[in-house]
Amino acid sequence: MRFRGIPLWGWAAAAALYFGVAAAAVELAWDRSIDALAELGSHRLDLYAASLRSELGRYETMPLIVARQESVRALLSDVPDPPPGLLQTVNDYLDAVNREAASVAVDVIDLHGSVIAASNWNRPDSFVGTNVSYRPYFQDALSHGSGRFFGIGTNTGMPGLYFASAVREGGVAIGATAVKVSVDALESAWRTPGEAAMVIDGNGVIVISTVPAWKFMAVRPIAPEQQSQIQASRQYAGRSVELLPYRRLSDWGTSAWFARFPDWVHPGRERRYLAMSRAAPQAGDSIMVLLDVAGARHQQQIALAFVTGAFLIAGLYGLYAIQRRRAIAEKLKGQDALRSANERLEVTVARRTAALREANERMQQEIVERTRAEQLLRDSQQEVVHAGKLAVLGQMAAGLTHELNQPLVAIKTLCDNARTFFERNQPAPAIGNLERISRLVDSMAVLTAELKTFARKPDFERVAVSLGEAVTHAVLIYEARIRDEHVQLDVRIPAGTTICAEPSQLQQVIVNLLGNALDAVAEQEKRIIAIEARAPDPHGRVLFTVADSGAGIAPEVLAHLFEPFVTTKPRGHGLGLGLAISSRLVNGFGARISAVNPPEGGAQFSIEFAAAAPQGEANE
Known part of the structure; x- marks a missing residue:
């Protein structure tokens, strides 16, 4: 049997070829899209790790710096009867450090875990008098010299990251200092449409998340003994840690996997994501990013449409070749169909040519802008170099003042003596003083010439x-x-x-x-x-x-x-x-x-x- 002059087996072969090519194109589009998405996720993890290291790492040394303050050590050495005014001095110092570092609070803690001085000593939510002996960061500071802990404040209910350092006197711990840092700014900076980013602590609990509803939920089951430790440390202010409902589907390579998570845009639904994670800069924590795969599905649809269009065009040409063998009337009809197909092809070519021309113009504009930016960068680098030299000159100002003042004082004394010798009609010693003045001026000229050479751009x-x-x-x-x-x-x-x-x-x-x-x-x-x-x-x-x-x-x-x-x-x-x-x-x-x-x-x-x-x- 034939249909439109083509045997049925021919139609069957064409259909099999179409489905095979379409399936391969759809699979290739999916693989390439997911690979690109995985590469994007890797870049995102690098960026989040760097920002986490930059935002939180700069606070790690603050407790150690506060612990070395003489007034802090004196206050802890004299507990519970400090000298008059010492406690207020320490409170004012902690308040100044907290404002300068833009942290949440800075505390001084005695050996019993009681906060005896704090940057918020004069506010209703002051930490003074609070006992934090059950907090791991305090225990680690006394045991190991430093501690780090993420938890919810028992006084304020505000989550934050705690850094602590032991205060030692003669090699013996006499107390500790602690700094609390907020992570709200970090969460705001990480928010990106269609993505979710989170930091998971050693307990498997989400402590930083761009999806507020997921905070303090666990990504893996928590054992009863671990639950007991969490409750004992009041890490999450007594909150019950619930398991985040998600399903892990399949792996993609060695560093990513597919999973279904709750849709935070449309509650009550699930959405498929590509998940990636890696260890955070802080020990025991990890960073996870979720990337929506809807874009990959869209690429599959485009690939399917492209293959379908290509087969349609090929089918048109096949039908045209068959129709030419028919009668004159059928031949004219076939020519019309060919003309129509050519017109569509010309429109497509013209459209793509215009798009290529527009892309080329944008590329030229980007080249010009990049050249201008590179020139601006080189100029800026030279300005930084010059500014660095001027900064060094400023640091040397005190020494140079001393070097120039000594010859100037000597020159004034020699001038006064020379005038006295001239008044006494004693030119010989006066001329000797003038020669000494000349040598002093020469030495000053050498010094200023060196500075002029150094400061020149x-x-x-x-x-x-x-x-x-x-x-x-x-x-x-x-x-x-x-x-x-x-x-x-x-x-x-x-x-x-x-x-x-x-x-x-x-x-x-x-x-x-x-x-x-x-x-x-x-x-x-x-x-x-x-x-x-x-x-x-x-x-x-x-x-x-x-x-x-x-x-x-x-x-x-x-x-x-x-x-x-x-x-x-x-x-x-x-x-x-x-x-x-x-x-x-x-x-x-x-x-x-x-x-x-x-x-x-x-x-x-x-x-x-x-x-x-x-x-x-x-x-x-």
Whole structure:
């Protein structure tokens, strides 16, 4: 049998081919869409982990800083009869720290777990007098030196993250300090339409969630003994922890799975999501993100429509070829159908050509905007470098004032003496005083010339620079501080050592490293700074090192030392930009900078420069 001139087996073969291709296209569209969704989820987890580390990590050291406050230790040492005014002093200090850090509260806790001082001491919901001995963060602080705990406040009913640190006197714990941080701002920043993000603590309970109804619900069953521990610590203020109703369906690869969760947009319904999770920066916690797969279903529909359209077009051409074999009338009819199909095809091509042209114009515009942004970034980086140098000059102002005041006082005294000698008609001693004044002015001119060279905004030209002269300039800037602080400076630079760099930028790098070394040995009994350079190796590289006898660099800081705003200095003594700026400048020289803690102690910064021929040889 035939239908429209085609055997039935032909129709059956075409139908089988269509369903096979359609099924493959739909499956391919689903796989590619879910892969893209999984990649998006991975990026989301990276972003949430970074924001969690940034938002909460900066509070971890606050309890330790408060614990080192002399007034806090004195208050805990004199419990229960502190000196008059000491308690109010501690309360005012805690209030100032809390306002500066934008935390919820800062407390001082005695050995019995009673809050004896708090930043909210003068408010109705004050923590003063509250006993927190049952809280794990207090117990961990006394046992291990520090504690961390997420729970709901028993006084305020407000959830938050607690950080605690032991207060020690003679190596013995005499109490603890605690800081409470709110996570509301973090939840607001994570909210994205069609997605859900949450942080799950070690108990399997959701403590941070962009879906408010899911907070303090468990994602896995909680054992009875674990429930008892939670109730004992009042972690969730006595709330009953319920299990979040969801069903895990199937895995996707090794890092994602499908699950049905309650639809938070339409209560009472369920929706299918792609779920992904990974460990949070804080130990024991994890971050989970849920991504709606509706977009993948839409891609399947598009793929099915595309395959159907392609088969329809192919069918039209097949029918046209068959109709040509018919009579003249049928042939004309077939030509009309072909003309109609061509017109539709031309409209489609014109539409796609216009879309391609529009996309090309947008791409050109984006290229122009990106070029402009890159230029603005380079200009901004230069401004940051210049600002960093001016900041260093500001820090040296006190020392420079001392260096300039001494010659000025001497010049005034010598001028008064010279006038007296001239009045007595004794020109010889007067001329001697004038010669001494000239030498003092010359020494002041040398110092100001070095500062002018250091503060000048750098350009980008790299030339052959004498490493010894650059070190001499840096030492001259800190000469007063080196002398006043009795620092032993050991400089070993082989004569004629020349490197490729920009002179003023090289001076700034060495000044930053020398200033950091002086800060590192300031509190040490043994104050030694060694500046050394080795002769060029066979590869034409010069190794330059600055080592100090300080306390060294903490391992957790060493890995991020050259990142912006990473500093080991106390609050208010540095922004953490010096080494970040120095790293960018050194990279601009084609060099590499690194830092280690040598086995003999202290810290050592190393820069591997490209050697250059001395300027005299280059000119010849």
